[in-house]
Amino acid sequence: MGGLRRTPRTAADDGAERTERQVPAALAHRVPDLGALELLLAVARLGSLGGAARELGITQPAASSRIRSMERQLGLALVDRSPRGSRLTDAGALVTDWARRVVEAAEAFDAGTQALRDRRDSRLRVAASMTIAEYLLPGWLIALRGHRPDTAVSLLAGNSATVAERLLAGEADLGFVEGVSVPAGLDSVVIAHDRLIVVAAPAHPWARRRRPLDAAELAATPLILREKGSGTRQVLDAALGGLARPLIELSSTTAVKAAAVSGAGPAVLSELAVGDELTLRRLVTVPVEGVALRRALRAVWPAGHRPAGPARELLSLTRSGGG
Amino acid sequence: MGGLRRTPRTAADDGAERTERQVPAALAHRVPDLGALELLLAVARLGSLGGAARELGITQPAASSRIRSMERQLGLALVDRSPRGSRLTDAGALVTDWARRVVEAAEAFDAGTQALRDRRDSRLRVAASMTIAEYLLPGWLIALRGHRPDTAVSLLAGNSATVAERLLAGEADLGFVEGVSVPAGLDSVVIAHDRLIVVAAPAHPWARRRRPLDAAELAATPLILREKGSGTRQVLDAALGGLARPLIELSSTTAVKAAAVSGAGPAVLSELAVGDELTLRRLVTVPVEGVALRRALRAVWPAGHRPAGPARELLSLTRSGGG
DNA sequence: ATCAGGGCATAAGCTGGATTTATGGGCGGG
């Protein structure tokens, strides 16, 4: 039914010599598409298939059929239909909760890509460091959309220097940086804090360590690190007195995570970046003491030009946020 | 193009009297489907369209066309093609990071629904309280799948009493509960901790509160709560001495969140449940002091029957996890 | 120099899933 429609030719031909993948079929074949998940959320909220259909701008039979095929695909009864409405089954309630998380991630994706696209004619131009753009900004944009639905936002992501440059050139209205120091010519306010943590693959000796690492041990061990100049690296170098020894230097958080997961060595990363890896136990935190790995996340703007209008709105959404 | 194909008839007919929705078009029309996102991740990892196509079991032209149409849909150049491979553009790297979060949520969805479906013939039968089933278990299942790909797991979600019942009836091998006490006849181990937090809509007076609430104030104020008998409610009642005053009682975490977001009043919820609402600032935490709102999450099993085989495996994955 | 190989693009044909319109059957309130 919902599975592979036909054995793809490539798989049939060289299946013998190909190494078997962990995931036998693509995820997309086992997970309903976003439209179906959205529909399910609407049904849960409104208590009726027809109502959900109206909200999404499709007809009632379309909604009915789509829910039904989702139930077939999952092999689960999700909604109890009755002549006076539809309610979620127990399984349906749980599935809907998981679906909600997928949809929320998709909303963040949407908000992010939209900002990346709207480079021109936008009312609010934001420049942000990579970590903030990656992990925090989409959520802020969704919140902003909730308060001011018609504010088009554009996003430029880069390092602290780029952010400062754009702000000073008048090409951005508000910036976000995570470094240790505020670039010259900018005013700032701390909006949140973030901690760097030491992580290692579960098989690494440090993963079983009880006694916290101290600065000397950390400085003496070669680590998987972001490149010099990144916000993360700056903080670490400052905390250790410029001594961090790189095992490898990589240019993205993702690459650092991947290297650490593969067991190449311990890494230092923002706690924002490793949530999933920790809960999946692909990485383990290594306790550390006596090292100042907390860092401030700051909103910045050209000195003297207090944010106004949409920029002020966004700023107020971010302050005292998470972290 | 990717947008609305045609104005749906319902929208054309009664658009005038319908209240305008926040979201003008369905999310699914603005976000590439999961297959495309998976493909993008594969391209990022492998550095070639053809390689990604092979990994997903499709042909190279299909991958090429799909990436291209995703770029058109998003209005962004995501990959730099060259005669010797493809690399992500700067925008592409950011988009890929956001895409990864969508795919991870989809993986959790898949792991969860699969466990819900595999009720029969599974090698490991898990019973879990709602909160754990909702927020933690899918991640554990993904991790377990990584270590033991062929372990079929079935999930039964319920309250603490149900979990105990199933374990004692031999219908489940391992359970997870979040209550204050361990049900009779079960052995247990604490695998993590969770805190209950008091939240309110940003417009609520408590949202601006600096001085922490104390137990007396909390007990004196009507709160949005889960029903009596839920793990959350048990902990709160115990912490306040059985005094929690309900403003409304609702039967799911989701319903409690929705009520709190809508401004009906303050609510008490697990911190696991409100991550997104806090970062989106739809809810704000209210500081509390002198109330023991920390609770243990426990793995449980029939007294004397130490988990073995797959159950032991899963248990070891969950211990010293997050929290 | 030349050729093989990996990588990407374009074109044409096919298929399946999702949608729409049209219609029918249950249940409950005025």
Added chain:
DNA sequence: CCCGCCCATAAATCCAGCTTATGCCCTGAT
């Protein structure tokens, strides 16, 4: 007792994505 809301089924349509079949580009080896 009938009207309204809700859901299901049936038939026709349409589009998005897939496959096969080629062609071009670049690189590195012979």
